[in-house]
Amino acid sequence: MSTTPKWTGDELVVLSPDHPGFHDAEYRARRNAIAKLSLEYDGTGPVPVVEYTEGEHAAWREVWNVLVPAHEKFACKEYKDCSTLLLLDRERIPQLCDVNERLQPCQGFVMHPVGGLIKAKYFLRYLGDSVFLSTQYVRHHTRPFYTPEPDIVHELIGHAATLADPFFAQLSRLFGKAAQATNDPGVLLRLERLYWFTLEFGVVDQGGPKAYGAGLLSSYGELERFAKEEELRPFDIEEIIEHDYDPTDYQSVLYVVDNIAAASEMIARWLGRRAA
Secondary structure: OOOOOOOOOOOOOOOOOOHHHHHHHHHHHHHHHHHHHHHOOOOOOOOOOOOOOOHHHHHHHHHHHHHHHHHHEEHHHHHHHHHHHOOOOOOOOHHHHHHHHHHHHHHHOEEEOOOOOOOHHHHHHHHHEEEEEEOOOOOOOOOOOOOOOHHHHHHHHHOOOOHHHHHHHHHHHHHHHHHEEEHHHHHHHHHHHHHHHHHHOEEEEOEEEEEHHHHEEEEOHHHHHHHHHHHEEEEHHHHHHOOOOOOOOOOOEEEOOHHHHHHHHHHHHHHHHHHO
């Protein structure tokens, strides 16, 4: 007899069997309710408010408690600088509508809700219009320092601050323009890989390896291991665009730039040729 749980109601969110919340019916129902809010949003007006539970706020605080000292040690200077522009509440999960009020005046970006992980080509194309598609749910409480998919912790702690920075915001927009300019699956795959190894898992040498990618900055587990357990290679676009990755596990290879401004210019030139 199958041991797979039976779920009632409309299942908007599909979790893999190894997801921390797969066997938690209450968590799955919560994910579906938050996803429904996202699906009902038409892209105009304020982003719908999620009434987070005390348990979800507690998970947010727990993550911040370990990330603050980790950021002091491993975050790049640019991230530390731009994170002061948003001053995210570390006690309670901020609403996307409130974050947008502070974020949009910085570099023009806003965050719009999605129910869960979406295809990279759609995510990237929205960036071209200065829209970052963000989840609103919280990772499962049994694994507060790990999530196999992007959640509100990753989106806000990792990405929101960088979208207030001119270099990172412009790069995000250029990725979007390049994705909008093609329907070629091969080109889109190379764009996806370059985004992954830069704005998600990028590393810069600042007297030692420092994180500038959102996937690193929002993950205590990744920050604790990236400088000593992962292979750090010199930044090479041609190698990166041929390098596959696993989004559900810790990374084994990361690419290090010498200077964020110079690397941004190099990436921008490469993206510009794809958007022409």
